[in-house]
Amino acid sequence: MTKTTDPVAINDWQVIGRIDDFLKGQPKQTRLLGQSLVAERHKNGDIKVHEISELGETLRSCPVQEKFGHVWTTLGKPKRELFDIPEFQQIDRKYVGCGGVMAKASALRVVENFLDIGHFPYVHTDFLGSEPLTEVKDYKAEIRIDVDEVWADEISFHQDKAMLSATGGKAVEYMYRVVSPFNTVLYKTCPEKPEEWDIIGLFAQPLEENLCRVYAFMLVFDSQNTETDLIHFQQMIFFQDIIILENQLPVGVPLYDGAERSIKADKTQLQFRKWLKQKGLQFGTDQET
Amino acid sequence: MIQKPVLPKNWVAVGFSQDLEKGQINIVIIEELELVIWRDHKGQVHAWDNRCPHRGTRLSLGFVRGNQLACLYHGWQFGGDGQCVYTPSIPDSTPPKSLKAHTHRCVELLGLIWVAPLDFEHKDIKGLESHLRDSMDFQPVRSMIIHCSAENIFNRLASIPFPPSRIMSRRLRSISNMRLIQETESVFLWEDDENRTLASYQFREIQPGFFQFNCESEGTADVLLFALQKIDSQKTALHLLLAPENWSSDPISLKLAYAQWSKKLRNQLEQIF
Numbered sequence: 001m002t003k004t005t006d007p008v009a010i011n012d013w014q015v016i017g018r019i020d021d022f023l024k025g026q027p028k029q030t031r032l033l034g035q036s037l038v039a040e041r042h043k044n045g046d047i048k049v050h051e052i053s054e055l056g057e058t059l060r061s062c063p064v065q066e067k068f069g070h071v072w073t074t075l076g077k078p079k080r081e082l083f084d085i086p087e088f089q090q091i092d093r094k095y096v097g098c099g100g101v102m103a104k105a106s107a108l109r110v111v112e113n114f115l116d117i118g119h120f121p122y123v124h125t126d127f128l129g130s131e132p133l134t135e136v137k138d139y140k141a142e143i144r145i146d147v148d149e150v151w152a153d154e155i156s157f158h159q160d161k162a163m164l165s166a167t168g169g170k171a172v173e174y175m176y177r178v179v180s181p182f183n184t185v186l187y188k189t190c191p192e193k194p195e196e197w198d199i200i201g202l203f204a205q206p207l208e209e210n211l212c213r214v215y216a217f218m219l220v221f222d223s224q225n226t227e228t229d230l231i232h233f234q235q236m237i238f239f240q241d242i243i244i245l246e247n248q249l250p251v252g253v254p255l256y257d258g259a260e261r262s263i264k265a266d267k268t269q270l271q272f273r274k275w276l277k278q279k280g281l282q283f284g285t286d287q288e289t
Numbered sequence: 290m291i292q293k294p295v296l297p298k299n300w301v302a303v304g305f306s307q308d309l310e311k312g313q314i315n316i317v318i319i320e321e322l323e324l325v326i327w328r329d330h331k332g333q334v335h336a337w338d339n340r341c342p343h344r345g346t347r348l349s350l351g352f353v354r355g356n357q358l359a360c361l362y363h364g365w366q367f368g369g370d371g372q373c374v375y376t377p378s379i380p381d382s383t384p385p386k387s388l389k390a391h392t393h394r395c396v397e398l399l400g401l402i403w404v405a406p407l408d409f410e411h412k413d414i415k416g417l418e419s420h421l422r423d424s425m426d427f428q429p430v431r432s433m434i435i436h437c438s439a440e441n442i443f444n445r446l447a448s449i450p451f452p453p454s455r456i457m458s459r460r461l462r463s464i465s466n467m468r469l470i471q472e473t474e475s476v477f478l479w480e481d482d483e484n485r486t487l488a489s490y491q492f493r494e495i496q497p498g499f500f501q502f503n504c505e506s507e508g509t510a511d512v513l514l515f516a517l518q519k520i521d522s523q524k525t526a527l528h529l530l531l532a533p534e535n536w537s538s539d540p541i542s543l544k545l546a547y548a549q550w551s552k553k554l555r556n557q558l559e560q561i562f
Binding site: 121132134243248250265 | 292293323339340342343344345346347350361362363364376377378379380381384387388
């Protein structure tokens, strides 16, 4: 377990837990990009994060910020600020932080799975999709250079039970946004308030190239269901995905040509891979032999 | 950078035909290469890389529908030749030829399933049958995994005979002054004081990883076939077949005797190496 040498991964903000995971006076050890860290919330409420050696000696101190219900740190010097999710300011939204779930997979595979729609009828049968309504109609996907994010919109898919608050099957609109290589959000039709979007997000903490902890969260309009019910629904969906995520070979996402075949429905993923290649990201990718 | 594993350039036995039913899917590993082996509803066996060409999902998690294998992730359907014939997310289009599983040659012979690379330049596997006498009726005894390298298994079997009790009976073993002689590199004889052969044990390699053993004593002659499947440098699968001189009225006892013998053999191999 050694710290990565990939500058693109190092010089970026990464999640290391929920805000509520860090209690005063209870240091937590964790790992980021192969590097062991210790994080502790002090009596005054501030969180301090340090890189530590394998023997536990304190090394470099890392910058920290608490945002979007989670704690963020970096092993390097990010060139830009942490991304923004303005909907966090909307007070009538219900925020649910699902907590971290380990996946023996590359964090990039987890993000790609989040962006994928074609698997809904097969992995999330009778919830997010079912046969024979398997078609993914053409949609738009692009790299937005001004904000340095990948966006996909004009996506529509028939879902039997799109959200816990949904009653009956119908066509659901989607938009996807990848804010950084290991962090992404989606916007989908809100059953309770059709003029708004419900938001589901995924922050992946890359522990190792083949191991990550995934923090899912929701920012939704839902006056009916409890936080627990919402977490259970999301966990069920994610555990269905884990079956796939832990069975993909190679573990890392191959960014080189010819390794994997894509079809029209994979537009978002293809833009995502192109964007990662432009950045020169290595961590979580498969290297061509 | 790890070298990706490839199939060796010879036929490798990966299991018994009877252990793979129609519609069933198994995983086998040959020299660290993971393969999906599946039987369609026509009865045909297929051996492919256990990796969907789309996003690398293990095809072994999928399901057999008729004569096609469908991947669990996006429901892509593949025909017996490995060609993708349907992608549910774009149902009205024919998938391009480039959407193909990585396939290998796969045939059944002697009750075993054999795999070889597609580009393997060698005479057809039927040639194997010519090495064996027509009158022999080989039946599967068992498959087992041995924590020992394939090379060590071969060396051990070739140098230290381990006769089964059917051949080296208690009565024979009690004969004093019985000597073990290695007559040739591959022939072992047990003789008594007067140089009479009491039992013999002969092996020969039919092709890499596939051996025939002839064991004889007091009118009993058994022929064993060992098919070794190298899983990795420290683990080997062994598929054992038996053809006694005649299958008596109790074939199950015969197979059981050899299954138990093979367990003892495994214990020996795992201790020494």
